[in-house]
Amino acid sequence: MSSLKYMNAHYSSSNIRIGALVSSILFHLVVYQTCFATEKSLTYLPANTPWEALIVDVLHLAIEKSGQQHLYKYQQLQQLDQGDATSLLEEGLLDVIWLSASQPKRQESQIRPIRIPILKGLLGYQIFLIRGNDQGNYKDLQTLDEVRNIPLGQGRYWENTPILKQANLHVIDPIKYQSLFYMLEGGRFDLLPRAIHQPWDEINTWQHLNLAVEQELLLFYPFPVYFYVANKNPKLGEAIKRGLSNAIADGSFDRLFYSHPLIKEILSKANLKGRRVIRITNPELSPLTPLDHPSFWLHVGH
Incomplete structure (x- = not known):
């Protein structure tokens, strides 16, 4: 091959490689800009x-x-x-x-x-605060109708209060949060439902009152x-x-x-699995609530 032909072939090959490199750089630059310009x-x-x-x-x-x-x-x-x-x-x-x-x-x-x-x-699972001396009072309680005979405390403007009332539970609903604990100890009602992360901190806060966490019951509604x-x-x-x-x-x-x-x-x-579950409905929910998707929900109890 003559030197001229060799040089032409060499430069042509180099141009192809350079062109491919430039194209690659431009492609990655476009991808980078697309990712970050639209962030x-x-x-x-x-x-x-x-x-x-x-x-x-x-x-x-x-x-x-x-x-x-x-x-x-x-x-x-x-x-x-x-x-x-x-x-x-x-x-x-x-x-x-x-x-x-x-x-x-x-x-x-x-x-x-x-x-x-x-x-x-999880917030639809409720356990009860009770008076410290009443721990054995609910060991035979099994049904929703039995719970309906027991006065419960709730805050008047809490989101879940209408749910309990529409289940025909006996709800006593003072306005002030602090009043609930004194009313419970004083016998104005017997059970105070609390979301399952709440009662232990409240027992510590109100430790001067004779209150305890009930050990056997679990109230549930979709929430x-x-x-x-x-x-x-x-x-x-x-x-x-x-x-x-x-x-x-x-x-x-x-x-x-x-x-x-x-x-x-x-x-x-x-100890949710060791509790008897009392179930009520939540009429406040949209009919589009995915109640028929078990994997979306926590399942405990029997």
Whole structure:
């Protein structure tokens, strides 16, 4: 081959290689810019309690399992003033919030629920505070009708108070939270239902009163907590729903939930499997509540 032909072939081969290299660089540059130029802030409520920290962990897992974690940059609102979280969501100051689903007509007309219970319905499991001397009084109690004969205490404006009243339970509902403990000790009512993470701290707070955690009964009603997004942000809602569904399917949701120190402590103290379950319905829920998806819910008792 003449030197001229050799040089032409050499330069042609070099040009091909350089062209391929440039094309590769441009391709990766486009991918990089696509990933990061479209990255959005995902702003959520402050996590001030262990419960809220767990919920934030669930949110991060959902975004990861959606396959879109590269699209979002997490941003926690530093503090929530007296403003309503729903309003902040609608105004775009928050991108996702979490609320119980106990007032669907008001909430769901304004914002979009992702109907997968993010705490597996755990807050619908209630155990009772009683007077310290009454521990043996309920060992033979078996049915809802028997519970209806026993006066219960509840805060007047609590979200779950209408649920108990609509189950025809005998509810005494003072306005002040503090009054409940003195009224229980004083015999104004006999049982004070509390979400399963609450009674031990309250026993410590009110240790000057003769109160105890009842050991045998468990009151249950469906009480989901959902993530909500603004109606104008359906893509985020779809991503969270897809991520939660994927996490439930591959087991990572349950691994996160049951390994969390808060959940392990609660389930250990409450001994849910050793309790007799009294079930009531929750008429406050939307008919779209996924009650027929067992994997979404905690299941205990017999």
